[in-house]
Amino acid sequence: MTTFVIEDLCLHKDYLEPLREEIRQVRGSESPTSARDVDRMPLLDSFIRESIRMTNTDPVIMRRKAIEPHVFQDGSRVAKGDWVCVPQQAMMMDSNRYRNPHLFDGFRFARANEVLRRGQRSADTPDLVETKLSDATYEWSAWGMDPAVW
Numbered sequence: 126m127t128t129f130v131i132e133d134l135c136l137h138k139d140y141l142e143p144l145r146e147e148i149r150q151v152r153g154s155e156s157p158t159s160a161r162d163v164d165r166m167p168l169l170d171s172f173i174r175e176s177i178r179m180t181n182t183d184p185v186i187m188r189r190k191a192i193e194p195h196v197f198q199d200g201s202r203v204a205k206g207d208w209v210c211v212p213q214q215a216m217m218m219d220s221n222r223y224r225n226p227h228l229f230d231g232f233r234f235a236r237a238n239e240v241l242r243r244g245q246r247s248a249d250t251p252d253l254v255e256t257k258l259s260d261a262t263y264e265w266s267a268w269g270m271d272p273a274v275w
Contacts, residue, residue, distance in 0.1 A: 129180040140231045170258045171235035184214040
């Protein structure tokens with residue numbers, strides 16, 4: 126993943142200065158880097174997430190084999206022995222989830238979080254919450270899925 130982020134920095138040099146400035150503001154000239162600093166760098170968080178979204182190399186994740194039949198809330202059925210997977214690559218490029226999904230937009234997630242922080246949700250997305258790179262959710266399954274989501 127780090128290789129793709131570095132490659133994206135080289136390919137999209139217009140992001141370098143805003144990222145440098147954010148790091149300068151958070152770190153100052155003498156303060157040490159800490160885990161809390163990362164939480165104060167929404168542009169860096171967003172850039173890394175976008176890099177992961179665009180270069181996702183695993184088309185299918187979280188493969189699970191049903192050990193018993195199951196009926197989902199929408200009525201879909203899974204028979205014993207069937208496989209259920211998350212189509213991660215397709216989700217990351219889905220135009221219903223991302224505007225212009227095939228274009229690299231390094232600050233896509235930072236802007237979305239800012240809109241949510243300001244309470245400017247649209248009528249069709251009232252339940253969206255602010256997210257960050259380390260989240261494991263249905264919408265951001267790059268790290269797997271939090272069992273509580275199931």
